[in-house]
Amino acid sequence: MSRMAAKDRREELIAAGFRVMIREGVAKATTRAIVNEAEMPLGVFHYCFRSREELLQEILTRFTDSTVIAARRTFEGEGDLGSRITKSLNAFWGTVELRPGEHQVSYELTHYALRQAGFEDLARRQYQRYREVHQELLEEVAEAAGIDWAVPVPVLARYLNSVLDGVTLNWLVDRDSEHSREVLRLTGEHLLTLARERSRQTAQPGPVS
Amino acid sequence: MSRMAAKDRREELIAAGFRVMIREGVAKATTRAIVNEAEMPLGVFHYCFRSREELLQEILTRFTDSTVIAARRTFEGEGDLGSRITKSLNAFWGTVELRPGEHQVSYELTHYALRQAGFEDLARRQYQRYREVHQELLEEVAEAAGIDWAVPVPVLARYLNSVLDGVTLNWLVDRDSEHSREVLRLTGEHLLTLARERSRQTAQPGPVS
């Protein structure tokens, strides 16, 4: 094998590991399967990683990061409240149907993490980040539209995260795209009914009085 | 070991297997761990089951069955639309907080099934049954309250199933009971807004005209 920095080899192993997990599941992503996918000798693995667990952690955090970044990016557009919500939901759903395997692996890793001592925190942080992003986006779009939410934003964020998780999981099982999209549309409409014209309790500079 | 019918031993192994899975996860529920939990010699296992997979299938279908039955039972009561919906959501949530492990195992088994060739059908049937039950219950309560749903019932059933799945999964990760209950309350209220007074297109015997 041509000589390569350990750092670079790490990256390739992470990518190869992710590929194996998508194709065969987390359980079958053994050190040998990963190393084989990357076309490297077995010994490489523990030269680049302290343990298999370290590789799994890296994959989960990276997927979370990229998901968060992608979510933020789809929210940068213009438009009224309704169209921005619809656009975001559709953007999320696009990634699910385009790369379902990644989401499936994400669930598997979450459940794996919940069982692994001293690893549950990673799952917790992952979901906390997702909810935080949802919360930020809800607040941002409310600010832009000049409305308040009729429900505490943390609750709304959890609601949103739950629906997306649930719809995704259901779709992963039966691949019913049509009904899934209908559910997301229903959810978007629901959010719209929870928008309240903003009360003027904060001092508004203006011609009033 | 005292002599026992293979059929009975099967039952005990299924129960023991479920216990191990709840305590340690599906992955760690090896034939040896299960047999040890049931305090039986290893050889018993393959005398009662063709394979480990057969045991897992049995556990998943049984959990699905009992969940379905429990769901139907909580729906038998009286009351107006709102209180029946609230009661059902609370009843479901009660089982989650009371026996979280069972739900966690259910998710793990679903993901396991999705990866096992010739096993995905079981996952599919499981989710289909859940949605069917939701659909029946939505139709039943609509009938009793004399309303129609503003959204196709299959879509509503998927929505409901998704929210419950998602809220449960989120709670399994961070155990935030308060916010989870708020989300369920929000969902219940949402359903209420989707009830429409029934149109009189079907001939109604009565004092009218």
Next chain:
DNA sequence: CCGGATGTTGGTCAACCGTCCAAGACGGTG
């Protein structure tokens, strides 16, 4: 009380797993 059906048991098997290591190859620096 005999004989076949049914249940019990401990040991064994090949496969696979994560991890580790010794021995060597390489490549830039002094």
Next chain:
DNA sequence: CACCGTCTTGGACGGTTGACCAACATCCGG
């Protein structure tokens, strides 16, 4: 050129796993 940190590699280790089997025990109908 010699040196040393960095990387490479094949093999080996102890352990676990699902599955299987031959030998034995028990039970019950005839």
